Structures are given as structure tokens and as C-alpha cells.
Amino acid sequence: MPSSQAIHIITQRLSMRQITQDDWPLFYELHTDPAVIDLCFDAPDKASLLEKFKARLAPWSSHHQQWLSLVITERKTGEVLGITGFCLKEGVAEVGYLLRASAHGQGVGTESLQAVIDWAKSDFGVKQFKAVVTEGNIASERVLEKCGFTLLQTIADAYQIGDTLYADRLYQMG
Template identity: 45%
Template sequence: MTTLTTLTTERLTMQQLTAEDWPLFLRLYQDPLVTEFMTDKASEEEIYQLFTSRLPTWNKHASHWLCLVIREKSTGAAVGLTGLLAGWSPFQQAEVGFLLLPEFQRRGYGGESLHAVCDFALGECGFHRLNAAVTEGNVASRRTLEKCGFQLEGTLRESYQLGGIWRNDWVFGRLAGE
């Protein structure tokens, strides 16, 4: 059974979220620059419930997110989170996602970490397809996905509500071998 310890890239390391990463997780989910296209403001208790749901040991058959803390190799600074949600058996699919602190955006860390997650998911885990959904208007995340080989497959009209307003989602996919 495929489990994960660490993913590495030229500039980054990614390790599974631990209880010590609560301050990072809370900061990400409370920063309006991070959550603008993702979620409405949540209470600290609601954010903590999300956090604890991502702490159990992960394997490719798990029904919870593999949540990886992204760190700069040079400084050890935590820059954000990346990961995947598997368990779409028997269809061999997973959903990917990433969040970066504002001060670490526009440095290529999102794409660099996502490439590593995709390589792990498609290689070691043997998934056939990776999916991602992005709220329409989140151009930076769209570009990151496209740079990582994802193709826009369509728009889900009014599929997600933010701030009481129905928003469209862009749907992306990447197949093994692409």
C-alpha cells in the first residue's frame, strides 16, 4: 500500500501535516487573500475540524486529504499546503489542491509543489486521472494548473457559493501519460 513520507523538489520539501502545523493551517484559512476564491470566513472551531480531518496517516485508499506542508529547503519556512484527495475507487482518480501564504506567492512554489504531487499520484500511487476545480476568476491558480499539464475541461455554472453568491467553477483534468 502506497504511503508517503516526504516529497522533494529543487527548492522545496513537502511532508504530511502534523499537530504542530496548526498555526500555519489556521493562518491560511483566516487570510482573505488566500481564501478569496476558496471558502467563506469560518470560525476557528470549523477550521480546526478541517485541520484534524487531515491529520490521520494517509494511503492511496484513504478517504481524507493527503495534506502536505510545503517548506523552503533553504530556510525551512512553511510556505503553504498542497495535497490530494484520493479514494475514488475503482476509478483511479484523485483531486489535487494547493494554498500558499501571500508572501510566498508568485515565486513558482505552487507549480513546483504541484508537479511533485502529480508525479507522486500518477507514478507511485498509480492514479489514472487527476482533477482540480477552481472558482472562475482565480487566474493565478488556473495558470498554475495549466503549467502542470492540466487541461480545462469545462465550466460548472453556478456550482459553488461564496459570500452568498453562486459562482462558476472551472474544471481541470490531467491524465497519466500526458
């Protein structure tokens, strides 16, 4: 798919489109809200986060090793629920997602991730997917399992959030 074409993925409840400059407030919120990031990472400083955001704005191509970030919107209400996406490297797509706390427990993570996986498979022939989850983030692990991922490996004390070391749980599919 040429990078000039708009990316738009639709499910029964959700609509996903590529992130734009106007989504900075959402991106900032998702990366700094303690209810969202508690078991993901420490809140980054604003300058680092802005740099990360700008990198996500570049036109996406399956030939570049950059993140495709998609804004998730509830179709019926127009409410923005979070972001999802992946980074494709050597034929393997690393998936990721962050949802507003108000969207937790609603099936949004599973529905949006499954749609992104299906799209990556059908449009780009992606056969392998991976994800890294901080141990204790049970909700994210359930999303991955519902989408067909299996736990490959647990690496003890691999990631620090605040003053606490956590294990990384590596998942794969395909």
C-alpha cells in the same frame, strides 16, 4: 505505502511532508487570511476548521478516501509556504493547494503540485487527476495548466463566496 512510513517529497527548492498537530497555526492562517482565500471560499468558523484539520492528521493511505495534506517548506530558508495534497477516490486524485500570500507568484504552486502529481503517478500508479477552481482565480488556473491540466467544464453560479455567486471551473488531467 504503509501509513506508518513518513511521506517526504523533495524538489529543487521545496520540501513537502505530511501535516502534523504542530501545523495548526499554518492551517488556520491559510484558511482565514483574506489574501489567500479571497477567490477560494469564505473563512470557516474555528470549530469547523479544527474538525477539518483533525481529519487531515490521520495516517494517510492510498486505500482510504481522505485528504493527504503536505506542508510545503522552502529548503534553503526553512520558510513554511503553504500546503498541497490530494484526495484519491476510485483511482482519481483531486488536487488542492493553499499558499501564503508571500509565496504567490514565486512558482511554488506549480513546483509543489508537479512534484505531488509525479509522486502519485510513480508510487501509486495514479493516472487521472482533477481540480475545481473558482472562476476568477486565474493564478490557480495557470498552476493547473502548467502542470498539464485542461479545462473540462465551467458550471455557472455553482459556488458562493460572501454574497457573490461564482462559476466552478473543473479541470482534469489524464
